[in-house]
Amino acid sequence: MKNRLTIQTILIFIILCIPGMVFAQDECISPTQPRTVTEYLEERICVNLMGRVDQTDPTKQAGAPAAAANSTSLVEKSSAPDLLGFGLDLLKLSDNGGADKKSATPKTLTFSAYALKSAMSGQDPLDPEIYNQNRRARSVSFTVGYEVPENADDRDPIIGIKWLAINGRDLSQKKNQDELDKVLPALQKSAVGFSVIRAKAVDYIFSLLVLRANLPTGVKLTDREDFDKKTVVNGAIFESILSSLSDDEKKRIDVIVATRISDFASLDTVTKNAVEAIRSQPQLALAFSTTQRKGGRPDEYNGTLTFDKGMGTNSISMNGSFIFKKNGLGEDTSGGKFAAAFHLPLSGFKPLDYKDPMLLSIEGDATAMTKTAPIYKAQAKLTIPIMAGMEIPISVSVANRTEFVKEKEVKGKFGFTFDVSKALKAFRDSFLRIQ
Numbered sequence: 001m002k003n004r005l006t007i008q009t010i011l012i013f014i015i016l017c018i019p020g021m022v023f024a025q026d027e028c029i030s031p032t033q034p035r036t037v038t039e040y041l042e043e044r045i046c047v048n049l050m051g052r053v054d055q056t057d058p059t060k061q062a063g064a065p066a067a068a069a070n071s072t073s074l075v076e077k078s079s080a081p082d083l084l085g086f087g088l089d090l091l092k093l094s095d096n097g098g099a100d101k102k103s104a105t106p107k108t109l110t111f112s113a114y115a116l117k118s119a120m121s122g123q124d125p126l127d128p129e130i131y132n133q134n135r136r137a138r139s140v141s142f143t144v145g146y147e148v149p150e151n152a153d154d155r156d157p158i159i160g161i162k163w164l165a166i167n168g169r170d171l172s173q174k175k176n177q178d179e180l181d182k183v184l185p186a187l188q189k190s191a192v193g194f195s196v197i198r199a200k201a202v203d204y205i206f207s208l209l210v211l212r213a214n215l216p217t218g219v220k221l222t223d224r225e226d227f228d229k230k231t232v233v234n235g236a237i238f239e240s241i242l243s244s245l246s247d248d249e250k251k252r253i254d255v256i257v258a259t260r261i262s263d264f265a266s267l268d269t270v271t272k273n274a275v276e277a278i279r280s281q282p283q284l285a286l287a288f289s290t291t292q293r294k295g296g297r298p299d300e301y302n303g304t305l306t307f308d309k310g311m312g313t314n315s316i317s318m319n320g321s322f323i324f325k326k327n328g329l330g331e332d333t334s335g336g337k338f339a340a341a342f343h344l345p346l347s348g349f350k351p352l353d354y355k356d357p358m359l360l361s362i363e364g365d366a367t368a369m370t371k372t373a374p375i376y377k378a379q380a381k382l383t384i385p386i387m388a389g390m391e392i393p394i395s396v397s398v399a400n401r402t403e404f405v406k407e408k409e410v411k412g413k414f415g416f417t418f419d420v421s422k423a424l425k426a427f428r429d430s431f432l433r434i435q
Contacts, residue, residue, distance in 0.1 A: 034235035037205075040242065041197055044257045049183060050171045051128035052258075053275055054135075055082060055425055057169070058345070058356040059308060059315060062110060062417040063087035063393065065160050066319065066339065067289045067302040068147045070106035072393040072413045074363040074379050075317045075341035078285035078308040079164055080141035083118075083125055083421035085110040087145075089413060104153050108145030114138040126425050128254060135172065139164035147291060156297075160289030162306075168281030176281070179274040186270035200256045202228055205241065208249060216241070258429055275351035280310035298327040317341045323369065335369030354388035354426035369403075376400045389423030392416055 035043070061077035062085030064070060070089045089106045114137035118125035125131065131138075143160035171180060206227050209215045216231050231237045242250075285306040292299050304321040319339040326332050341363040348357070361381040368374045379397035386392060394414040402409050 034239035035242075036235050037202060037232035037238055038198065039235075040238070041194075041201060041253075041257065044254055045197070046180070047132060048128045048254060048258050049180065051131045052352050053171060053180075053278060054138075054169075055131070055422065056352055056354055057279065058359070059279070059343075060419060061085070062389075062391075062419040063415060064089075064106065064108040064145065064147070065143055065158065065287070065289050065302075067160075067300070067304070067321070068106070068108065068145075068158055068291065069149070070147045070413070072381060072395045072415045073341075073361075074365045074377060074397065075339045075361075076285075076287060076304055076306045076319050077317055078162075078283040078306045079139075080110050080112060080143075080162055081419045081421055082112060082131070082138050083115040083424075084112075085420065086418040087415060089148075089415045104146075104148045104155055106146060106148045108143055108158060110141055110143045112138050113140040113142075124251075126421070126428060127251065128258070132171070135167075135170060139167060143289065149293075149297070154294050156291050156293045158289060158291050160287065162285055162287040164283060164285045166282070166284035168283055169278050171278070176278050179277045183271050183274050197257055201253050202232055204252060204256065205232070205245075208245070209241070214244070272351050276310070276312065279315075279351075280312070283308040296329045298325040298333070300325050313345050315343045317343070319365075323367070325369070331371065333370045333372065335367065335372075337365055337367040339363065339365035354422045354429075356383075356385050356391065356422075358385060359383040372403060373401065373406070375403065387423070388426035389419040389421070390417070 059077055060079045060081050062081050063073060064087045066073045066076040087108045114125065114134050117137050123130050141162045145158050146155040147158055148155060170176065206224050216237055287304040287306060290301045301324045302321050304319050307318045309316050321337040323337060324334045341361050344360045345357040346360055363379040363381060364377060366374060366376050377397055377399045379395050381393055381395035383391050383393045392414060396412045399409045401407060
């Protein structure tokens with residue numbers, strides 16, 4: 001009990017001391033004030049595109065930490081879901097203790113500081129402007145859950161925290177903003193897409209002002225073209241109209257932008273190149289997790305340094321970990337682990353799609369602990385997307401030995417992961433598109 005209270009105190013201290021979690025990030029602000037409708041829509045396209053690039057990143061880890069015994073991953077990734085991630089092991093572990101004895105199902109829940117902040121503030125976490133302003137809050141995540149030892153029904157609690165300390169893919173950085181700046185001219189050249197956004201936005205604003213009987217002087221209630229010519233191309237008049245709109249009405253304009261972005265931007269070579277360049281930037285995270293075991297089995301503490309780097313559409317992940325095991329019935333042990341993985345997408349590159357591609361991961365790790373011979377593992381994992389945010393990881397691993405048995409071990413696992421933010425954003429965009 002004392003150990004668990006100590007761990008909780010440390011985690012709360014870390015949460016409170018992580019600096020700058022809620023500082024706002026750079027925004028896509030038009031350099032000219034007042035804005036015309038075209039300049040305003042360009043700004044909203046930029047804001048929505050920034051959010052979409054982050055939200056659709058396929059490298060976010062929604063499943064159990066690699067340190068968990070039941071995890072389908074040998075290697076930890078540097079980033080976590082924007083809001084909430086859920087992982088469980090669907091494959092029942094072998095039961096050798098009797099026909100009536102069954103194992104529990106390991107489960108983990110991962111949530112971000114941004115999810116907590118949004119819940120407390122009552123803000124819409126999927127709003128692109130709020131989402132972009134809270135990049136640092138999204139860099140901190142927490143994991144709670146439990147792992148299950150083989151042939152048992154024990155639930156050993158897991159607690160973890162991860163901080164994305166260096167984010168080379170931060171869209172407020174100049175080099176990434178420069179890449180994003182290349183996209184807007186390409187979007188403008190896609191005349192069909194941009195003209196549809198502009199026409200729908202002007203139609204929507206015009207209909208609002210007609211309902212309010214608040215059209216600018218000289219504009220007829222039935223003359224939509226006259227409204228376009230006299231008002232929305234005039235910065236001073238349009239700013240006045242814009243200031244009269246409520247936040248919900250402005251969000252509806254964002255919906256018009258968001259529901260058309262992927263229709264034409266995802267097909268543009270410039271957009272693909274820009275997103276690929278941003279996601280090729282390195283990321284570095286610090287993670288800590290602990291498993292508190294029952295029945296006299298040693299409690300485990302893991303401190304991990306995680307590095308991710310994109311390589312075109314492929315990526316690599318590397319971990320270096322310090323491990324300490326506190327054994328209540330014997331001598332404590334300590335050591336380290338090095339792990340690496342190469343991730344290869346097996347389906348087409350869709351940079352703004354919420355549904356991740358099918359992914360093949362080749363992973364391996366080496367663990368050296370005191371009082372135990374080194375353990376080497378190799379693993380092939382196939383991650384199969386079901387729908388946006390939902391995936392089934394299947395892994396087959398081989399080890400030269402286990403911690404207690406000096407013989408080769410082969411294991412197959414499969415599970416289920418759910419990234420709530422991706423699923424909700426995809427559903428919202430699709431629902432609003434239908435409306």
